[in-house]
Amino acid sequence: MKDGKFITLGIETSCDETAAAVVADGRDLLSNIISTQIDIHTAYGGVVPEIASRKHLEDINRCIQAALDEAKVSMDQVDLIGVTYGPGLIGALVIGVAAAKALTLATGKPLIGVNHMHGHISSNYLTYSKLEPPFLSLVVSGGHTNIVYVKDYNDYEVLGGTRDDAIGEAYDKVARVIGLGYPGGPKIDGAAREGDPDAIQFKRVYLEKGSYDFSFSGIKTQVLNYVNSETQAGREVNINDVAAGFQEACTEVITEKIIDAAKELKENRIVVAGGVAANSRLREMLAGKCDAMGIELFLPDKSLCTDNAAMIACAAHYEYKLGREDDLKLDAYANLDF
Amino acid sequence: MYVLGIETTGPVGSVAVMNEKGQVVSRKTSEKMSHLRELTSMTEEIFREMGIKASNLGLITVSIGPGSFTGIRIGVTTARTLAQALKIPCKGVSSLEIFREKTIMGNTNYTGKGAAIIYNARRGQVYGAVYGPRSLEILPPGPYMLEDVLDAVSSQEDREDFIFYGDGVDAYADRLEGLALSEEDDRYPTAAMVARLGRKRFDEEGDDGYENLLPDYMRIAEAEQKLRDGTLQRMQEEKKKRYEGN
Numbered sequence: 207m208k209d210g211k212f213i214t215l216g217i218e219t220s221c222d223e224t225a226a227a228v229v230a231d232g233r234d235l236l237s238n239i240i241s242t243q244i245d246i247h248t249a250y251g252g253v254v255p256e257i258a259s260r261k262h263l264e265d266i267n268r269c270i271q272a273a274l275d276e277a278k279v280s281m282d283q284v285d286l287i288g289v290t291y292g293p294g295l296i297g298a299l300v301i302g303v304a305a306a307k308a309l310t311l312a313t314g315k316p317l318i319g320v321n322h323m324h325g326h327i328s329s330n331y332l333t334y335s336k337l338e339p340p341f342l343s344l345v346v347s348g349g350h351t352n353i354v355y356v357k358d359y360n361d362y363e364v365l366g367g368t369r370d371d372a373i374g375e376a377y378d379k380v381a382r383v384i385g386l387g388y389p390g391g392p393k394i395d396g397a398a399r400e401g402d403p404d405a406i407q408f409k410r411v412y413l414e415k416g417s418y419d420f421s422f423s424g425i426k427t428q429v430l431n432y433v434n435s436e437t438q439a440g441r442e443v444n445i446n447d448v449a450a451g452f453q454e455a456c457t458e459v460i461t462e463k464i465i466d467a468a469k470e471l472k473e474n475r476i477v478v479a480g481g482v483a484a485n486s487r488l489r490e491m492l493a494g495k496c497d498a499m500g501i502e503l504f505l506p507d508k509s510l511c512t513d514n515a516a517m518i519a520c521a522a523h524y525e526y527k528l529g530r531e532d533d534l535k536l537d538a539y540a541n542l543d544f
Numbered sequence: 545m546y547v548l549g550i551e552t553t554g555p556v557g558s559v560a561v562m563n564e565k566g567q568v569v570s571r572k573t574s575e576k577m578s579h580l581r582e583l584t585s586m587t588e589e590i591f592r593e594m595g596i597k598a599s600n601l602g603l604i605t606v607s608i609g610p611g612s613f614t615g616i617r618i619g620v621t622t623a624r625t626l627a628q629a630l631k632i633p634c635k636g637v638s639s640l641e642i643f644r645e646k647t648i649m650g651n652t653n654y655t656g657k658g659a660a661i662i663y664n665a666r667r668g669q670v671y672g673a674v675y676g677p678r679s680l681e682i683l684p685p686g687p688y689m690l691e692d693v694l695d696a697v698s699s700q701e702d703r704e705d706f707i708f709y710g711d712g713v714d715a716y717a718d719r720l721e722g723l724a725l726s727e728e729d730d731r732y733p734t735a736a737m738v739a740r741l742g743r744k745r746f747d748e749e750g751d752d753g754y755e756n757l758l759p760d761y762m763r764i765a766e767a768e769q770k771l772r773d774g775t776l777q778r779m780q781e782e783k784k785k786r787y788e789g790n
């Protein structure tokens with residue numbers, strides 16, 4: 207406890223960011239340390255798991271120390287340790303979990319393993335201090351595209367997910383095809399701003415009627431075919447137009463599906479989460495549609511969209527308050543359902 | 545002073561706590577590659593059995609490799625974080641060198657013979673080391689072809705006086721015929737060996753400092769190798785060509 211507040215230390219190492227953060231009473235962000243490896247992996251055109259694991263080990267203890275120092279909290283004042291235990295790269299996850307368990311062994315503080323995706327949704331609690339479940343959530347990231355009904359802090363019902371590539375994955379692959387490189391999300395977002403979204407029409411894939419599932423592998427192939435046929439015909443490909451057309455098609459499908467879900471469930475609040483929640487066109491289109499429909503839209507602070515440990519600390523806080531606690535047998539899981 | 549030893553470089557991991565008299569209580573994992581799940585809970589069990597707390601520890605020792613990359617990282621991360629949280633020193637030791645005690649007279653595990661240590665690194669490769677009967681370093685710890693280690697042993701006059709240790713003994717059994725192999729119980733590294741060598745090294749050299757405690761993989765990541773030697777660039781260019789349909 208510090209100043210009468212319950213202190214949670216969060217740890218996150220599921221992909222290519224080593225992160226630690228301190229949150230008071232679940233919502234009050236005292237520190238949020240993120241050591242990103244993006245520059246290292248850029249040379250390889252994507253995240254290399256072995257290199258990510260090596261880097262996490264080198265950075266994790268420094269991040270934990272920095273998070274405590276910046277929050278002006280001592281380890282003694284920490285009441286709870288929260289750590290991402292899946293889903294993610296297994297070699298990366300084990301670093302955070304091993305560190306968290308060692309902290310618990312050393313100090314006796316309680317331990318909570320947090321589902322990374324619950325963490326992403328929880329980033330909204332840090333942005334909107336009064337936001338509480340239930341609400342409808344759209345989770346869009348490098349590994350996920352989900353429509354989720356959040357009934358409580360620890361109760362999630364998945365209404366739909368991707369049947370092939372996640373949205374962020376599709377962005378990365380298309381960015382590679384049109385030569386924009388890694389990371390695909392921000393690169394395509396930037397190029398699309400210079401392009402005409404109506405210049406090239408890519409087919410929108412909605413799947414069967416009433417389904418909240420997604421499929422993005424088809425549009426990736428469409429982009430590839432388009433680029434190939436234009437190149438073979440000797441025409442110059444306007445990368446910005448391709449990026450804008452691709453982004454528009456994806457964004458339209460996502461926006462339409464989440465709005466449909468809100469209508470069906472009669473939910474008037476949509477909470478967006480995940481790295482792709484930082485995408486400017488998605489934010490803009492969702493805002494427009496929600497406004498027209500009288501739906502309240504929650505977008506996490508851009509700094510909390512990408513992987514961070516503050517969201518993990520927040521999720522851990524609520525799970526603990528609702529009565530859950532893990533023991534020292536906690537393990538890491540590359541594939542962990544919602 | 546109580547010393548914690550951590551060994552997670554092979555399929556079976558172990559932890560040990562050694563008291564001032566050199567007496568050891570240890571546990572090993574019940575399943576292969578379950579280091580993450582079992583390591584800290586086994587340590588807690590040992591604390592209970594010995595009637596001590598984490599705060600009674602005075603030194604954390606850990607084997608830093610070579611061995612399983614993921615295993616090494618789980619052990620080293622645990623050691624680093626314990627040292628950080630308990631504000632105590634830590635010491636990393638080589639998973640090959642810990643076998644050296646078997647060649648040193650007066651040690652509990654003294655065999656009177658030399659030690660050749662081989663960990664399987666696949667395709668005829670090993671992480672290995674060779675120590676003579678009186679602890680003499682004949683081949684320093686490093687990545688080798690199995691032949692290099694065998695040559696180092698056979699070039700010795702008393703070549704019958706070397707015992708082979710490590711999981712390479714199992715992996716390369718067909719190529720070790722006629723050589724002295726350790727009993728299965730003595731073949732693999734243990735946390736007790738780590739604690740003993742770690743304690744000795746700490747007395748000689750002092751604290752590593754948790755921030756400087758790092759794995760000794762003995763090999764750069766495969767992707768990094770490909771980046772350095774140009775393979776990665778070549779692969780990316782070929783892929784690009786395929787995508788562009790030329």
Ligand SMILES: [Zn+2]
Binds near residue numbers: 322326347480481
């Ligand atoms: Zn994420």
